[in-house]
Amino acid sequence: MPADTLVVACPHCHTRNRIPRARLREAPVCGHCHKPLFPGAPFALDAGSFDAHALKSDLPLLVDFWAPWCGPCRMMAPAYEQAAAQLTPDCLLAKVDTEAQPALGSRFGVRSIPTLVLFAGGREIARQSGAMPAQAIVQWVRGQLPA
Template structure:
């Protein structure tokens, strides 16, 4: 694996090449100058899915859920906390299965919340159901990018 990573800006979706050693230096997008890491989950849609998940070389964990789902509501602050602690070693994104039914269907989402970890656009791990913070971090640990 090279020393540089290609990743999408969560704001303008421009692709940026960032040296692994500089990930913790709060890098900004070369095009829009916004931070590449916001320490919060990005909202994933059909419009930005390809750039954020498929074209980025950083591992991405996607929380598939819905606003009406009780377990999803319980999981939301836990997922947000993990994002604040673990970015930039992994990108965090949320996908609303109600507004993005085709995208959710593409991954065979049968229950929510479901978390899927992608690496280079390929699914590498899946977990259905809400988790506590310690469980989530343990599940994510083997997939975090080593800098």
């Protein structure tokens, strides 16, 4: 695939879309469901949709492994939303509820929550545990990604 074209999975229907790199900031929509590819907010992933976004998409993906009963997770949720607005479309942000999707937490060796895992190029490139404010999330992600 040419370097000027990226494959991006739709956060709504999980269909993979080819997007010219030059048009990432033009609010592209999914060719299948016609919804925005970059909602500017975190989206939920489950075992069936995870690989399309984390391993088969050309854009980096930050995943928040969390649980509804976790106080720090709930405290960090608004900051994670703010970080998504700042990082999209350079990096997409998703959430995995480890209570509803225990196999994903186990697959990636998540031992404490919240845990942020950054994927790029189809592999995990960085991990951070513990709640963080929005600006710290943004700085951490930008520090991990190649320029």
